[in-house]
Amino acid sequence: DGTSCVSVCARCLAKSDGVISIQDNRISIWSVGDLGNVGLNGEYQGEPQLLCDIRHNGDVMDMQFLDQERIVVASSTGNVTIFRHHQNNQTLSANQRWEKAHYHVDRDASCGGAACTGVICSNPEIVTVGEDGRINLFRADQKDAVRTIDNADSSTLHAVTFLRTTEILTVNSIGQLKIWDLRQQRNEPSQIFSLTGDRVPLHCVDRHPNQQHIVATGGQDGMLSIWDIRQGTMPVSLLNAHEAEMWEVHFHPSNPDHLFTCSEDGSLWHWDTSTSVSEKPSFLHQGGRSTTYFSHNTINQSVVSAWLSNDPTKDRMEITNLIPNQTLSVNSLDILGPCLVYGTDAEAIYVNRHLFA
Amino acid sequence: RARPDPRSSCVFVVRKDQDIYIQTLRKLFNESHGIFIGLQRSEEEFAGKSRKTQLVQVSKNYRSVIRACMEDMHQAAVSARDPALHSQYSTQVSILSAMELIWNLCEILFVEAAVAGPLLLRLLDWVRLHVCDVDNMVREVLSSENPSKHELFWNVVDVFVLQGRMDEARHLLSKEASANPTSVNMCRILDDLMKKMPVPSLGNTQTLTEMELKWQHWHEECQRYLQDGTFASNSHMESICKILLGDENAILEKKELMTTWYHFLVTRLLYSHPTVKPMELRFYAQSSMDLFLGGESSPEPLDTILMAAFEFELHQVIKECSIALSNWWFVAHLTDLLDHCKLLQSHNLYFGSNMREFLLLEYASGLFSHYSLWQLGVDYFDHCPEYGRVYLELHIERIPLNTEQKALKVLRICEQRQMHEQVRSICKIMAMKALRNNRLGSALSWSIRAKDAAFATLISDRFLKDYCEKGCFSDLDLIDNLGPSMLLSDRLTFLGKYREFHRLYGEKRFSEAAKLLLMLMTAHIAPCSFWMTLLTDALPLLEQKEVIFSAEQTYELMRCLEDLTAGKSDKQKFQDDDVETMKVEMLRLALARNLARVIVKEGTLEGS
Numbered sequence: 028d029g030t031s032c033v034s035v036c037a038r039c040l041a042k043s044d045g046v047i048s049i050q051d052n053r054i055s056i057w058s059v060g061d062l063g064n065v066g067l068n069g070e071y072q073g074e075p076q077l078l079c080d081i082r083h084n085g086d087v088m089d090m091q092f093l094d095q096e097r098i099v100v101a102s103s104t105g106n107v108t109i110f111r112h113h114q115n116n117q118t119l120s121a122n123q124r125w126e127k128a129h130y131h132v133d134r135d136a137s138c139g140g141a142a143c144t145g146v147i148c149s150n151p152e153i154v155t156v157g158e159d160g161r162i163n164l165f166r167a168d169q170k171d172a173v174r175t176i177d178n179a180d181s182s183t184l185h186a187v188t189f190l191r192t193t194e195i196l197t198v199n200s201i202g203q204l205k206i207w208d209l210r211q212q213r214n215e216p217s218q219i220f221s222l223t224g225d226r227v228p229l230h231c232v233d234r235h236p237n238q239q240h241i242v243a244t245g246g247q248d249g250m251l252s253i254w255d256i257r258q259g260t261m262p263v264s265l266l267n268a269h270e271a272e273m274w275e276v277h278f279h280p281s282n283p284d285h286l287f288t289c290s291e292d293g294s295l296w297h298w299d300t301s302t303s304v305s306e307k308p309s310f311l312h313q314g315g316r317s318t319t320y321f322s323h324n325t326i327n328q329s330v331v332s333a334w335l336s337n338d339p340t341k342d343r344m345e346i347t348n349l350i351p352n353q354t355l356s357v358n359s360l361d362i363l364g365p366c367l368v369y370g371t372d373a374e375a376i377y378v379n380r381h382l383f384a
Numbered sequence: 385r386a387r388p389d390p391r392s393s394c395v396f397v398v399r400k401d402q403d404i405y406i407q408t409l410r411k412l413f414n415e416s417h418g419i420f421i422g423l424q425r426s427e428e429e430f431a432g433k434s435r436k437t438q439l440v441q442v443s444k445n446y447r448s449v450i451r452a453c454m455e456d457m458h459q460a461a462v463s464a465r466d467p468a469l470h471s472q473y474s475t476q477v478s479i480l481s482a483m484e485l486i487w488n489l490c491e492i493l494f495v496e497a498a499v500a501g502p503l504l505l506r507l508l509d510w511v512r513l514h515v516c517d518v519d520n521m522v523r524e525v526l527s528s529e530n531p532s533k534h535e536l537f538w539n540v541v542d543v544f545v546l547q548g549r550m551d552e553a554r555h556l557l558s559k560e561a562s563a564n565p566t567s568v569n570m571c572r573i574l575d576d577l578m579k580k581m582p583v584p585s586l587g588n589t590q591t592l593t594e595m596e597l598k599w600q601h602w603h604e605e606c607q608r609y610l611q612d613g614t615f616a617s618n619s620h621m622e623s624i625c626k627i628l629l630g631d632e633n634a635i636l637e638k639k640e641l642m643t644t645w646y647h648f649l650v651t652r653l654l655y656s657h658p659t660v661k662p663m664e665l666r667f668y669a670q671s672s673m674d675l676f677l678g679g680e681s682s683p684e685p686l687d688t689i690l691m692a693a694f695e696f697e698l699h700q701v702i703k704e705c706s707i708a709l710s711n712w713w714f715v716a717h718l719t720d721l722l723d724h725c726k727l728l729q730s731h732n733l734y735f736g737s738n739m740r741e742f743l744l745l746e747y748a749s750g751l752f753s754h755y756s757l758w759q760l761g762v763d764y765f766d767h768c769p770e771y772g773r774v775y776l777e778l779h780i781e782r783i784p785l786n787t788e789q790k791a792l793k794v795l796r797i798c799e800q801r802q803m804h805e806q807v808r809s810i811c812k813i814m815a816m817k818a819l820r821n822n823r824l825g826s827a828l829s830w831s832i833r834a835k836d837a838a839f840a841t842l843i844s845d846r847f848l849k850d851y852c853e854k855g856c857f858s859d860l861d862l863i864d865n866l867g868p869s870m871l872l873s874d875r876l877t878f879l880g881k882y883r884e885f886h887r888l889y890g891e892k893r894f895s896e897a898a899k900l901l902l903m904l905m906t907a908h909i910a911p912c913s914f915w916m917t918l919l920t921d922a923l924p925l926l927e928q929k930e931v932i933f934s935a936e937q938t939y940e941l942m943r944c945l946e947d948l949t950a951g952k953s954d955k956q957k958f959q960d961d962d963v964e965t966m967k968v969e970m971l972r973l974a975l976a977r978n979l980a981r982v983i984v985k986e987g988t989l990e991g992s
Contacts, residue, residue: 131821181859182825
């Protein structure tokens with residue numbers, strides 16, 4: 028509902044109305060102008076301009092840029108489509124489609140499709156997961172799936188991301204984080220991690236850009252979990268965050284001391300472990316809540332990353348809510364450089380181009 | 385609204401509200417939702433004047449949203465290639481324009497409640513903003529090389545005068561003066577009159593009485609010039625002078641330049657009664673409309689609505705708007721705003737709720753038929769104290785849930801409002817769907833969310849059934865990782881423990897496995913129907929070379945077996961097929977043998 032996915036690629040944003048309907052779902056490309064262009068007061072220069080859009084069948088559940096021109100879109104009908112953005116005449120066209128990549132039981136039944144809930148790309152490979160518990164590995168320009176793991180999970184897979192070039196991470200609705208090695212032929216995960224306590228469904232997952240053993244997941248209860256996948260089967264930290272489902276979690280790609288989460292409760296939080304409290308001037312805490320939190324960690328290790336550190340004097344985290352008047356759910360966010368984009372259920376997208384100002 | 389006559393047999397063609405599906409109107413709904421919520425949340429922190437300023441700002445926000453929507457709609461109309469679509473968009477533009485016109489008037493009269501003096505100024509602004517049929521003509525004349533020679537020159541001057549735009553009128557007059565030396569004197573005098581015309585001030589620089597006095601003097605001066613025949617040689621300027629004097633006939637002659645009766649009304653007031661009080665408007669309004677229409681045409685719906693506003697008949701305004709407009713957006717939001725201004729008496733409608741709530745309920749219900757705008761509807765229901773909750777409960781269960789994500793959003797809304805019935809119902813629906821698609825893990829996840837023990841039992845039975853049929857467990861990743869959710873239902877606990885038994889057996893930890901197996905039966909965790917299977921599972925343990933079950937345990941097992949067989953009636957025993965009886969026989973034999981071995985073993989003294 029509303030705006031369900033945003034994905035940032037350099038100058039353009041792709042936004043979609045993730046509405047459930049036979050009628051009017053669209054993928055839209057917007058231009059937010061030069062990322063480096065700042066006005067006199069540091070204010071953003073004008074509103075995003077709609078460049079082009081195209082009808083989409085079914086809700087858009089997830090999407091990602093495959094390269095500068097192509098976007099992979101996951102649909103609630105179970106289809107996975109690659110759209111190409113033609114920059115010369117500003118149009119979008121459907122380039123390739125895998126019909127019913129995800130389906131329940133009877134693929135040929137009219138209602139047989141199952142929602143494809145997550146997609147991740149590493150050109151030319153595309154991995155998708157869905158409500159049917161299936162994992163597909165596609166290659167752009169190849170008609171058939173390279174590999175399909177049927178019944179990989181007995182519950183719904185909510186999100187997928189790459190751990191390494193041949194390994195992926197998935198999260199499901201019974202609170203499990205699984206590692207799959209795509210080189211191996213067996214249809215079993217190589218490792219399973221689960222939350223302590225109640226098996227709260229996990230909705231999103233992201234891996235630290237530089238330190239590949241650090242993984243963050245977000246749950247249905249709004250809790251942020253940090254995992255060290257080299258050791259143990261339980262999370263390293265559990266951080267009480269949102270009051271409702273956490274839909275997306277992202278490490279900042281070039282500044283990974285910063286983490287962003289968005290939620291059904293209408294808030295978008297910026298988690299900052301970059302400096303200790305004494306260094307950071309307090310007037311930079313703008314709006315929203317600002318709390319500090321210690322991470323729990325009983326595992327003895329000498330890791331550099333602040334996400335896993337257990338030194339009480341050092342690991343103070345600044346958490347800021349970036350939305351002053353929250354109303355409806357923030358469904359999706361993405362970040363690139365100083366630019367943050369997010370979409371809400373009020374059918375609006377917001378662009379913040381001075382994240383670290 | 386007519387109610388169907390139960391005695392008549394009719395077929396009613398029902399159609400969904402089309403408006404909510406128009407793409408450009410969605411922006412209107414979404415943004416006005418934000419303004420609405422902001423208004424509800426802004427409790428009366430301020431009182432008196434600052435509250436009024438706040439409410440006026442809210443009103444202006446609504447209007448700017450309407451205007452933005454109008455712009456988009458206009459763009460869409462211009463770029464639409466399909467003539468039907470073009471006409472639909474154009475109609476929408478006029479409707480939106482009318483809505484803004486009405487809203488603006490209501491803002492002046494009710495929200496701001498402009499008093500005598502500023503009232504006129506506001507009305508002038510209102511007219512200038514909305515009567516734009518003459519804009520093209522004005523542009524044409526102003527941009528021509530020699531405006532004073534243009535054939536429509538005097539029309540434009542008249543327009544400015546009629547709208548009280550004195551500076552612009554004077555500017556054009558100066559062009560006439562420089563182009564036409566013979567009229568320089570007349571132009572100078574007229575210019576002077578226009579410059580000196582007293583207007584009400586917005587601030588407190590003068591009282592009404594002062595203003596009236598000045599105006600009286602000015603009026604007399606104009607009168608003298610007219611009677612002296614100063615403008616006799618130029619009919620245009622003479623007619624302008626007459627207009628300045630508020631001569632109704634002179635003003636009426638310029639009907640085409642005013643295009644509407646309410647323009648006529650405001651011009652009349654400007655030149656005959658600039659300090660008009662709000663309550664006096666009704667008389668002028670009625671007579672203006674009569675004079676302007678002159679019996680030739682009858683009032684349109686828009687005219688009736690505006691008239692009701694000038695008469696300060698709020699309920700009439702709302703009623704007429706409800707009839708004239710095709711969806712509830714306008715009346716719902718306007719009424720809510722007026723309610724916040726404390727202008728609506730809370731006289732109850734016949735079924736008990738008040739007008740504001742009734743309209744909001746209607747509007748929100750309309751939103752629920754839309755595939756994505758229903759989320760806005762939730763917030764509107766939240767702010768209807770009487771029936772909002774009931775409406776929400778009924779509507780929320782009927783939202784189609786075709787993805788899990790949508791179901792989760794609906795669930796979250798229900799949980800936040802303690803709508804437990806709906807939570808249970810939705811979780812059950814989703815769990816059933818998952819079960820039918822063989823997604824047992826998903827089904828379990830939904831049961832856990834609803835804390836639905838009965839359903840968890842159902843799922844466990846499914847697993848156990850699969851096991852009995854296939855001889856192995858499906859979805860081990862689920863069963864092995866149940867965690868505390870195992871305790872949701874006894875059957876689920878049994879499933880988890882039973883799987884644990886198999887695991888222990890697989891790891892050759894036989895005595896632990898044996899203990900667990902026995903415990904499953906003696907602690908009544910296992911359902912009776914499964915005991916036979918459990919006992920059969922005990923067979924390989926009994927047949928091991930090493931004695932596993934102690935004497936105590938063997939007695940327990942025997943007791944279980946006897947309980948099981950004794951429970952069957954003779955008839956059932958008769959119907960048991962050979963396999964069943966053979967199983968029982970084998971068990972009895974194995975148990976007896978084990979007992980023998982274990983008695984000997986336990987009775988034997990360990991060698992030192």
